[in-house]
Amino acid sequence: MKKSPKTIVILTALLALGTTEVIAQSSVQTPTTQQQGAATMxxxxxxxxLAQIGAFTANGDIRRLNLAIxxxxxxxxxxxxxxxxMVQLYAYAGFPRSLNALSALSERLKVRQAQGLKSEQGRAARPLPKNTDLLARGEQTQTELIGQAINLSALSPDIDRYLKTHLFGDIFANDLLNWQEREIVTIAALSHMQGVENQLRAHIDIGKKNGITDEQIKEIVQLSKxxxxxxxxxxxxxxxxxxxxGKSYLNMxxxxxxxxxxxxxxxxxxxxWHIHHAGKGGGQILMVTAGRGYYQEWGxxxxxLKAGDVVHIPAGTKHWHGAAPTEWFQHLAIEVPGENTRNEWLEPVSDADYGKLK
Known part of the structure; x- marks a missing residue:
């Protein structure tokens, strides 16, 4: 199938950052429906x-990763x-996150053993044939994914070789997870990282071609919320x-x-920055329910702000509120009744001012 120029640009960018996957040739999981709180899965x-492991490894949330394990x-x-x-994720989230996750798994296994809980070791990956040419194998896998040969030597001969021999020729040759499952892990990881929007969009496209549905993708990217x-x-x-x-979510x-x-x-x-205007009464109350964030009034x-904090915002007060740089944040926004109420939206909080916050 002929790729559009935009698709080639995105996929090439993915390759340059070591974040491409392969369209699965193995069997597709049959979805089941179950309940997780109010959400239908x-x-x-x-x-x-697998999505939980991908997400919580990538964002370093060891507490929730332990529960997911x-x-x-x-x-x-x-x-x-x-x-x-977890090993696959080193190519996306880096060695520190991957090693921390593997360490968490090791500790959980010790705790489960002490508690008498079963942890199935499972089969080992099938070894590659002796004298396998990883570069050729990886190049073939990469070509099957993109639909055409890709050479990134102009960016860096080393990164082109690393991608073909290791990411495609080695990691994806491990048959413990099929390629669809690896896409789920990758989409979950990228959706919980910052600054990787192009890679995430490309992986969502690859995942959908591999049988992952829009509803499943929606569940994956909302795991942290x-x-x-x-x-x-x-x-x-x-x-x-x-x-x-940035991106926010609203539930009235x-x-x-x-x-x-x-x-x-x-x-x-x-x-x-914004102002809640009112002829009489008005304003807003924030009740923080989770995460860590900030509230600031002009001047x-x-x-x-952390869970349990309450902020009273009088009408006519210029202010903003939002998340900390590396943490999710959630609050209830309660509109105080008033007469002739309206919101006035003003300039964004500058990156320079936001960057000064601890």
Missing amino acids: TLSQKQYS DQALDNGLTVNEIQAA QEMSQFPAGEENTAYAKYFV LSAEQVPIGNVTFEPGTRNN KPAQE
């Missing part, structure tokens, strides 16, 4: 566990399969996206009597 239990083992994943996912608090995160806040730096919990919205901020996301220092 279409990922199988194995797929969901236990759930994965209880759901029938083997130790070797989990290790294969679903468990932040008892309030569902809701859909992406596209209606107000132009007033935000109440539109009667007192409007209440649950607002979820991805790491580094904040809204613009005053920013204050750090």
